[in-house]
Ligand SMILES: Nc1nc2c(c(=O)[nH]1)N[C@H]1C(S)=C(S)[C@@H](COP(=O)(O)OP(=O)(O)OC[C@H]3O[C@@H](n4cnc5c(=O)[nH]c(N)nc54)[C@H](O)[C@@H]3O)O[C@H]1N2
């Protein structure tokens with residue numbers, strides 16, 4: 001703890017910690033505490049990219065910690081599912097209820113009838129994949145494929161480069177061309193913005209590929225407003241140009257790559273003209289982009305997660321990540337690609353003392369199907385934590401039908417009373433990151449920090465590790481000497497991490513990043529594939545793809561549902577986290593041409609619908625989205641729309657071409673006026 005800052009009230013202290021929310025930046029924080037209460041949250045300088053400022057969402061986090069939606073004690077259901085009819089129970093009663101149900105499920109239907117359901121609510125090592133993993137593995141529960149995000153990008157990055165560490169923010173200003181491809185930094189990773197600005201001031205060109213205009217595209221030199229799901233053909237057209245014009249770097253490819261010929265063959269049909277027809281971007285603009293990219297050095301491609309959320313997402317990311325290899329952009333500072341850096345530290349979770357059992361795997365994007373009573377084996381006990389599936393998972397109506405099943409026992413362990421909690425049989429209150437320890441690893445910046453408690457737990461809230469540890473103990477699944485709770489687990493993790501990391505966290509709460517946090521690809525770091533080469537045409541991805549790697553899967557639009565609905569990250573929530581706080585009215589964004597052809601005026605009430613259901617809200621008309629595409633924000637709660645359905649109602653539970661990812665942006669819809 002540091003002594004009082006000049007502007008703080010006399011009794012206030014400022015405590016350093018780190019933000020573990022699902023965001024690339026992993027900010028270091030200075031939290032002001034007065035009389036045991038958080039009064040302010042600011043950025044600090046401990047993490048080299050935070051630079052003393054943070055997003056407005058985390059500044060508001062005290063409203064969540066102390067807010068009316070905060071869960072303060074365990075609850076048990078007293079009335080029908082979907083309604084907030086609950087009574088307070090003690091932790092002992094709540095945990096015993098769960099233990100009895102777990103034993104019941106094991107005895108009557110087998111442990112695979114138990115499904116843990118979680119994602120990245122808090123992204124740290126302690127809250128996630130620690131004692132929870134130990135418990136569910138030892139139980140022999142069904143396994144969850146955690147594919148709602150980053151599954152296609154992860155599969156592509158792993159297959160092509162073995163998840164080579166990527167260019168970090170500090171090296172963006174060294175680039176002379178930066179392609180921002182399906183990434184919206186001013187919302188979803190705000191600490192990249194000053195580095196992009198600095199690059200621009202030094203004369204770098206910025207190209208943005210995005211169906212919408214964003215603050216970054218408005219300041220860019222070129223904006224390719226592609227139709228959603230068509231990035232693959234744009235990238236292939238650039239590859240074709242590079243190969244056909246003799247601009248491919250044959251020396252690099254011969255020394256460091258495999259599969260260049262197969263990629264070249266699959267790209268051969270994608271002339272700029274054909275790619276223009278599919279993507280909706282002029283052939284001349286595509287050519288200009290290809291010429292700029294071929295000529296520039298250092299040239300950087302920052303691939304975001306907007307690219308992956310459709311049927312072609314996996315191939316598209318492969319084709320984008322292949323660009324710096326084919327065009328010979330590696331080997332210089334600021335050149336190459338940037339994506340998730342979470343694998344860069346090379347940390348294995350050796351502290352989880354149990355191997356994965358060979359039990360059934362459920363793809364989390366198909367939760368609705370998994371909860372069908374007819375699924376084999378039927379799910380009888382669902383344990384939701386670090387996640388809000390009633391709001392965030394595709395085919396919302398099917399998910400809700402599953403959650404309504406009378407013979408399903410659902411536990412929801414969360415910080416606030418979420419949309420999913422309405423369907424729980426038992427609700428458990430969780431601590432927030434301001435009330436516990438965590439080890440926080442950035443996936444944009446190369447940073448690792450120790451988060452520590454800033455205030456005491458609110459009400460009777462408990463940490464994940466404490467609760468999963470106690471459940472494991474009550475079920476007789478813990479061995480002598482194993483971590484039993486948060487503090488034990490934190491110490492075990494610090495002990496197990498490589499000394500260079502563990503020592504930094506112990507001594508300074510922050511570890512020194514490898515390569516000073518600024519690795520140069522093909523100088524400091526190389527592909528982590530078996531032969532250290534780039535694999536431009538991984539056979540197993542070709543076999544997994546329904547048509548073969550790099551083959552374009554057509555748009556799912558129909559005459560009845562012609563519009564593409566996309567749902568990018570917004571500045572109000574992190575996924576659905578913080579959705580309980582007041583926000584301005586949510587509206588559907590639509591291009592003026594699409595509004596005119598439907599006779600819609602700005603602010604009218606509309607229904608957005610397809611075969612899966614409908615969402616009702618007002619329309620906002622403007623040219624910030626290309627025609628043919630409409631936008632609702634990601635992470636809405638059911639209270640944010642007029643009929644209690646969010647964008648995920650309209651999202652099919654189809655999977656991406658590679659990696660089993662979610663196709664959030666393959667929702668195809670129609671929009672029409674409704675009278676209130
Ligand atoms: N404020 C805030 N920050 C967040 C989050 C949040 O919800 N709110 N979420 C966090 C999480 S979980 C993640 S995964 C990241 C996501 O952050 P990003 O990587 O930025 O991903 P998205 O917001 O899904 O989409 C980025 C951009 O891609 C565009 N896009 C949509 N479809 C396509 C397409 O087919 N092709 C192309 N080229 N572009 C397309 C969208 O219009 C959007 O502007 O952000 C993290 N940070």
Ligand SMILES: Nc1nc2c(c(=O)[nH]1)N[C@H]1C(S)=C(S)[C@@H](COP(=O)(O)OP(=O)(O)OC[C@H]3O[C@@H](n4cnc5c(=O)[nH]c(N)nc54)[C@H](O)[C@@H]3O)O[C@H]1N2
Nearest residue numbers: 119121122149386387388392413430567575576577634664
């Ligand atoms: N329409 C649409 N939907 C999307 C997307 C999209 O592009 N479009 N993108 C998707 C993406 S990228 C992602 S990553 C997913 C994320 O979807 P989810 O995994 O559901 O993430 P959140 O909505 O942030 O919910 C996380 C929950 O975990 C809780 N939590 C946080 N920390 C803890 C803890 O320590 N213990 C416990 N027990 N609980 C905790 C939070 O309070 C919060 O309610 O959403 C997806 N949903």
Ligand SMILES: [Mo]
Nearest residue numbers: 022148149150
């Ligand atoms: Mo995500």
